[in-house]
Amino acid sequence: MPRNKINISDEIEHLSVLNEKGQLDKDLEPEISETLLLNIHRTMLLGRRFDERLLNLQRQGRIGTFAPITGQEAAQLGAVAVLRSSDWMVPSFRETAAEIWRGRTMESLILYYSGFNEGGRIPDDMNNLPVCVPVATHLLHAVGLAWALGYRKKDDVVMTFFGDGATSEGDFHEGLNFAGVYRTPVIFVCQNNQWAISVPRSKQTRSQTLAQKALAYGIPGLQVDGNDLLAVYSAAKEAVERARSGGGPTLIECVTYRLMMHTTADDPKRYRKEEEVQEWVGRDPLPRFQKYLIENKKLLSKEKIDRLETEIKEEIQAAVERAEEQKSKLKEPLEMFDHVYAELPKNLKEQKAQLAGELSGNKKEDGHD
Amino acid sequence: MTNITMVQALNLALRQEMEKDDGIILLGEDVGVDGGVFRVTEGLIEKFGEQRVLDTPLAESGIVGMSIGMAAYGLRPVCEIQFSGFSYLSFHQIESHASRLRWRSQGRFHVPMVVRTPYGGGVRALEHHSESREAFYAHMPGLKMVIPSGPRIARALLVSAIRDPDPVIFFEPKALYRAFREEVPDEEETCPLGKSRLVLEGEDLTMISYGAMMRPSLDAASELKDKDGIRVEVIDLVTISPLDDELFVQSVKKTGRAMVIHEAPRSFGPGAEIVSRLVEKAFFYLEVPISRVTGFDILIPLFSRENYYLPNVQRIVRSARQLLKT
Ligand SMILES: Cc1ncc(C[n+]2csc(CCOP(=O)(O)OP(=O)(O)O)c2C)c(N)n1
Numbered sequence: 001m002p003r004n005k006i007n008i009s010d011e012i013e014h015l016s017v018l019n020e021k022g023q024l025d026k027d028l029e030p031e032i033s034e035t036l037l038l039n040i041h042r043t044m045l046l047g048r049r050f051d052e053r054l055l056n057l058q059r060q061g062r063i064g065t066f067a068p069i070t071g072q073e074a075a076q077l078g079a080v081a082v083l084r085s086s087d088w089m090v091p092s093f094r095e096t097a098a099e100i101w102r103g104r105t106m107e108s109l110i111l112y113y114s115g116f117n118e119g120g121r122i123p124d125d126m127n128n129l130p131v132c133v134p135v136a137t138h139l140l141h142a143v144g145l146a147w148a149l150g151y152r153k154k155d156d157v158v159m160t161f162f163g164d165g166a167t168s169e170g171d172f173h174e175g176l177n178f179a180g181v182y183r184t185p186v187i188f189v190c191q192n193n194q195w196a197i198s199v200p201r202s203k204q205t206r207s208q209t210l211a212q213k214a215l216a217y218g219i220p221g222l223q224v225d226g227n228d229l230l231a232v233y234s235a236a237k238e239a240v241e242r243a244r245s246g247g248g249p250t251l252i253e254c255v256t257y258r259l260m261m262h263t264t265a266d267d268p269k270r271y272r273k274e275e276e277v278q279e280w281v282g283r284d285p286l287p288r289f290q291k292y293l294i295e296n297k298k299l300l301s302k303e304k305i306d307r308l309e310t311e312i313k314e315e316i317q318a319a320v321e322r323a324e325e326q327k328s329k330l331k332e333p334l335e336m337f338d339h340v341y342a343e344l345p346k347n348l349k350e351q352k353a354q355l356a357g358e359l360s361g362n363k364k365e366d367g368h369d
Numbered sequence: 370m371t372n373i374t375m376v377q378a379l380n381l382a383l384r385q386e387m388e389k390d391d392g393i394i395l396l397g398e399d400v401g402v403d404g405g406v407f408r409v410t411e412g413l414i415e416k417f418g419e420q421r422v423l424d425t426p427l428a429e430s431g432i433v434g435m436s437i438g439m440a441a442y443g444l445r446p447v448c449e450i451q452f453s454g455f456s457y458l459s460f461h462q463i464e465s466h467a468s469r470l471r472w473r474s475q476g477r478f479h480v481p482m483v484v485r486t487p488y489g490g491g492v493r494a495l496e497h498h499s500e501s502r503e504a505f506y507a508h509m510p511g512l513k514m515v516i517p518s519g520p521r522i523a524r525a526l527l528v529s530a531i532r533d534p535d536p537v538i539f540f541e542p543k544a545l546y547r548a549f550r551e552e553v554p555d556e557e558e559t560c561p562l563g564k565s566r567l568v569l570e571g572e573d574l575t576m577i578s579y580g581a582m583m584r585p586s587l588d589a590a591s592e593l594k595d596k597d598g599i600r601v602e603v604i605d606l607v608t609i610s611p612l613d614d615e616l617f618v619q620s621v622k623k624t625g626r627a628m629v630i631h632e633a634p635r636s637f638g639p640g641a642e643i644v645s646r647l648v649e650k651a652f653f654y655l656e657v658p659i660s661r662v663t664g665f666d667i668l669i670p671l672f673s674r675e676n677y678y679l680p681n682v683q684r685i686v687r688s689a690r691q692l693l694k695t
């Protein structure tokens with residue numbers, strides 16, 4: 001009765017197509033149409049500039065707390081760009097670029113971050129779940145959606161996003177396990193941005209990679225350079241094709257970096273060194289992808305980018321103005337009783353009436369007596 | 370004596386207790402290097418080291434579950450759940466184990482741990498960062514549930530919670546973390562669990578509240594005194610469970626009028642239990658029905674509307690005047 005080796009798959013690959021110096025591995029270059037490449041680039045740039053504008057609005061006190069995405073645009077867009085609109089996306093709370101790609105308007109995001117529940121509304125024709133703040137809890141919803149798609153014989157797939165910290169929560173493990181057991185068409189995209197607020201990736205788990213966690217659940221796992229749009233796209237394409245053709249779930253670990261603060265309430269200087277941030281600025285996904293589009297694909301030029309910048313700036317400004325206009329129309333507090341139940345129960349009807357009475361009383365007290 | 374905020378007062382309690390008892394271990398998300406997202410544990414990892422201040426992986430169930438094991442062995446873990454809205458990821462550990470281990474093992478083991486967690490609205494935060502769900506924990510036999518209302522009592526109460534032999538859920542009113550300062554003595558102070566406090570004496574009406582709602586209650590009391598000549602008696606519950614009904618029953622026997630103020634939703638909230646006790650123990654002294662000024666039975670709205678949800682001075686004053694009219 002010797003100790004025999006059990007042969008289980010223990011291979012984890014790291015995929016990089018366009019490295020940080022902008023050098024391209026021709027053999028691995030994915031085929032992406034010119035239109036799609038340009039669309040991805042536009043949304044990347046928009047995501048970056050919108051992030052900057054949101055930060056600016058937050059600092060002026062015009063919106064509340066939000067989670068910046070700067071540095072993570074490729075990890076998000078490389079993945080969602082593979083989806084078709086009937087597929088599903090299940091975000092966490094740091095997927096602004098991915099949400100915009102899926103059709104979420106900038107004004108709805110501004111409204112949401114201004115503390116209006118109306119900003120969280122998902123249009124009926126958009127297959128996204130709303131933002132999910134409790135870390136990792138939405139992974140199981142993604143698995144459930146995917147199971148339901150299978151049950152209804154649809155060939156759509158589900159893609160869900162979460163961070164490196166999320167892999168420590170029990171729900172992450174339950175999600176991967178259920179997905180493996182039921183072979184659901186779900187793609188788990190982990191944005192390993194190296195930090196969970198102040199806790200570095202190295203303190204989150206003893207595992208060498210996050211991708212390897214897939215192996216324990218009998219599903220494929222792959223690590224990619226998350227700042228390399230082409231690598232993320234290739235990995236996502238492979239995973240989506242597998243899911244769509246009945247091959248089950250995949251875990252993709254995108255190695256990326258949060259260049260800004262965790263949220264606007266956080267001060268990263270307390271826990272990380274500026275040198276580390278600068279190192280990652282050198283791996284910024286945006287200029288890397290731009291270089292590829294300019295030099296390799298001849299699709300862009302400095303002038304074209306400048307024009308795009310102006311266009312985007314105007315687009316963001318228009319969204320900010322639309323959001324302001326909507327906010328001014330949304331002063332009605334009684335709407336906080338909406339959408340709690342399908343039908344307002346009696347106790348809430350009473351409470352709503354009480355608040356309405358209070359509000360009209362206030363008006364009187366304010367001098368209309 | 371120093372004039373400090375609640376954040377600093379809590380920090381002082383932790384620091385002084387940790388100096389006295391090396392069995393006290395802090396654990397939670399971002400409690401070490403970052404000093405906690407609200408800075409309550411600031412400087413403690415530098416002073417006590419990584420063996421006593423653990424920056425844990427991101428897992429609430431892990432934090433509480435591991436604390437239970439530490440406590441069963443005789444240590445005194447003080448864990449932090451970053452926001453009470455995320456404490457549900459450890460709910461099963463609290464309900465199924467922390468509150469029951471003493472009972473299940475027939476006294477062989479007990480769980481002298483504290484779960485500190487910020488609760489409540491008023492800081493313009495995202496979803497899950499503003500709720501007030503003390504009722505969940507007050508409803509669990511075997512558990513103690515406490516909420517301080519200012520820096521000085523926060524410090525004393527945390528000391529007592531740490532020393533308590535049973536598991537204590539310690540809700541921190543985040544709206545008060547830096548809202549005001551109080552003189553806090555350097556020397557040790559404790560605050561017995563299960564005892565409420567008389568904060569303001571009065572004859573006409575009893576207000577019963579706790580936590581962040583103590584301030585609007587006291588402001589309302591002073592407005593009623595100035596404008597209406599109404600003398601309000603104000604009681605700070607401090608401990609939600611096990612509930613001390615002696616003081617407020619006595620008070621209502623004197624005033625004949627009672628109000629309960631909390632930001633938690635009304636139905637099945639702490640107010641429901643307080644009103645029941647009054648009906649059971651002071652019914653014949655009541656001159657008017659008891660009133661509750663509370664949050665509505667809805668999810669607290671995102672911050673642009675949260676001030677319409679939270680009880681405020683105006684609402685409390687109006688309700689008090691109503692009681693005095695009848
Ligand atoms: C269950 C839960 N616990 C704690 C928090 C508070 N919190 C918000 S984000 C975060 C860190 C998340 O880290 P990671 O998963 O790496 O995602 P990132 O923020 O880096 O995108 C924490 C602790 C939360 N939102 N949910």
Ligand SMILES: [Mg+2]
Nearest residue numbers: 163164195196
């Ligand atoms: Mg992270």
